[in-house]
Amino acid sequence: MQALTMLQQQVNFLAQTIDTMEMRGRRKILLLHGIPETKEEDTAGVVVRVVKEHLKLDLEVPDIKRCHRMGRSTQKPRPILFKLHNTALRDGIWFGKTSLKGTGITISEFLTKTRHNVFMAARDRFGVNQCWTKEGVIYVLDGQGSRHQVSSLVDLDDIGVPSEASRHMQGRPEQRIKQPGGSAAAVAKVIAPKTKRVARR
Numbered sequence: 001m002q003a004l005t006m007l008q009q010q011v012n013f014l015a016q017t018i019d020t021m022e023m024r025g026r027r028k029i030l031l032l033h034g035i036p037e038t039k040e041e042d043t044a045g046v047v048v049r050v051v052k053e054h055l056k057l058d059l060e061v062p063d064i065k066r067c068h069r070m071g072r073s074t075q076k077p078r079p080i081l082f083k084l085h086n087t088a089l090r091d092g093i094w095f096g097k098t099s100l101k102g103t104g105i106t107i108s109e110f111l112t113k114t115r116h117n118v119f120m121a122a123r124d125r126f127g128v129n130q131c132w133t134k135e136g137v138i139y140v141l142d143g144q145g146s147r148h149q150v151s152s153l154v155d156l157d158d159i160g161v162p163s164e165a166s167r168h169m170q171g172r173p174e175q176r177i178k179q180p181g182g183s184a185a186a187v188a189k190v191i192a193p194k195t196k197r198v199a200r201r
Helices: 002-025 043-055 087-095 113-126 153-159 164-171 184-191
Strands: 029-033 064-069 080-084 106-109 131-134 137-141 147-150
Touching (some): 043 064, 080 087, 113 137, 113 153, 147 153
Antiparallel strands (some): 029 106, 064 080, 131 137, 137 147
């Protein structure tokens, strides 16, 4: 039994090592979502236009090493995968993606299949606003606001599952309870339901 456990640990270690190497190879790759498809489109030109217009960064077609749509054609526009020659330029685009807010266009990292599955599970469990990635690393905020770095479903289980009410509020920021200032005792006093006193005779 112990030998089987050790063998499983070795398999997990090798799988994680391969995943890390694969993610390192995707370091300069980003995905552009929300761009309508057209016939005979110039995907590299589309990426350059979006980056220049919305992120105000200097990007030219020669800066892009590889660029194409991902997957088979569907009713929804497929994401555009683009790989850059320069890591610094890639990081500039990644950190400038907040400028796309409200445009319907988003930028994401090209995660490995394993990390993508973990990231989707984290978003489903803790809420979209509580999960993000940075350089292929997945981060999660728990119900107490503590940040966790996760790389597997086991890591998610270690964090614990938030309550339905907590997950609902995390997914919809406008419905979060606004906590009053002051001490923890004062907060508890506001949140706790009032009990009806029964007069003694």
